[in-house]
Ligand SMILES: CC1=C(CCC(=O)O)c2cc3nc(cc4[nH]c(cc5[nH]c(cc1n2)c(C)c5CCC(=O)O)c(CCC(=O)O)c4C)C(CCC(=O)O)=C3C
């Protein structure tokens with residue numbers, strides 16, 4: 001049954017908030033400027049990342065992924081669902097303006113990033129604040145809890161990993177992959193620090209455990225990283241997926257399932273850094289590799305998002321909803337603390353979404 005307007009009270013809309021990406025070659029440079037403004041990314045790295053986009057015709061997959069997710073969500077949720085991005089059209093400010101014009105007073109925000117960190121959480125909230133400041137009568141906004149350890153998200157990756165392994169030789173390894181971030185950013189991720197790595201390790205352990213329950217087999221599994229950026233002297237989370245493939249090949253691994261648990265859909269990092277670059281590394285090493293699917297519009301993922309909207313609505317009405325989660329970390333907080341996931345080089349700014357003290 002689709003979620004009706006009564007179940008979702010006090011919300012009168014949903015906002016899908018994403019990163020955004022270029023649609024055509026002329027968009028690539030202005031997009032990269034939006035993303036990296038004031039972040040000290042070396043020109044070399046920007047040129048390189050620009051080439052990743054040009055090699056796909058200047059078009060990122062992320063916007064079409066979000067259009068597909070919107071269509072799937074609209075089948076499940078009867079409230080109006082809006083879409084806005086941090087770094088490309090439809091820009092968040094325009095979306096909030098449209099919501100205000102439509103008379104939306106209070107919306108629940110789905111972010112297409114599942115884990116705590118400045119890049120995946122507070123940066124989205126700061127951009128909401130910046131956008132809301134420019135919009136008279138902007139709606140009140142609540143962001144869903146981090147959902148990486150929700151059974152819907154983990155379940156989707158369990159199936160995808162099982163599918164990938166089924167195409168590989170017996171005894172193949174699993175490489176869980178996420179976006180690298182500066183070590184210093186991980187140090188302050190989540191309310192107690194190290195949240196980015198801890199959450200990924202917990203999700204990986206749950207997928208491992210479920211696959212072991214199903215098959216009775218254990219195998220080598222690791223958490224590794226892609227898409228490192230920033231100046232070379234700044235330490236980022238390692239090992240890089242390509243170095244890891246070298247290590248697996250040297251150890252005689254019969255194959256590897258590459259499982260992008262850090263990504264909710266096929267972003268550029270997935271189709272370039274994994275499907276293009278890492279796949280070429282594996283080929284060179286003659287290491288059989290299969291990349292597991294991302295959640296995208298998988299039914300478990302879409303149903304999870306619907307359930308999280310209902311859960312949050314119930315909590316805001318003062319009820320005590322069930323908060324499904326797997327792993328050892330427990331369900332995430334609804335409202336982030338004002339001091340969690342701070343920016344690296346300046347104090348935390350106010351955020352448009354509710355925070356706890
Ligand atoms: C943790 C994390 C996620 C996952 C959470 C989430 O999904 O938000 C993520 C997602 C994404 N990152 C993306 C693209 C880029 N990220 C960059 C740069 C950076 N990412 C960082 C971290 C993350 N990024 C960081 C610490 C930087 C350094 C600069 C800075 O501190 O901000 C750069 C600049 C060039 C470069 O430096 O590589 C680009 C172009 C796209 C769009 C892809 C598409 O088009 O499909 C998506 C979904």
Ligand SMILES: [Fe+2]
Nearest residue numbers: 119179227229
């Ligand atoms: Fe990024």
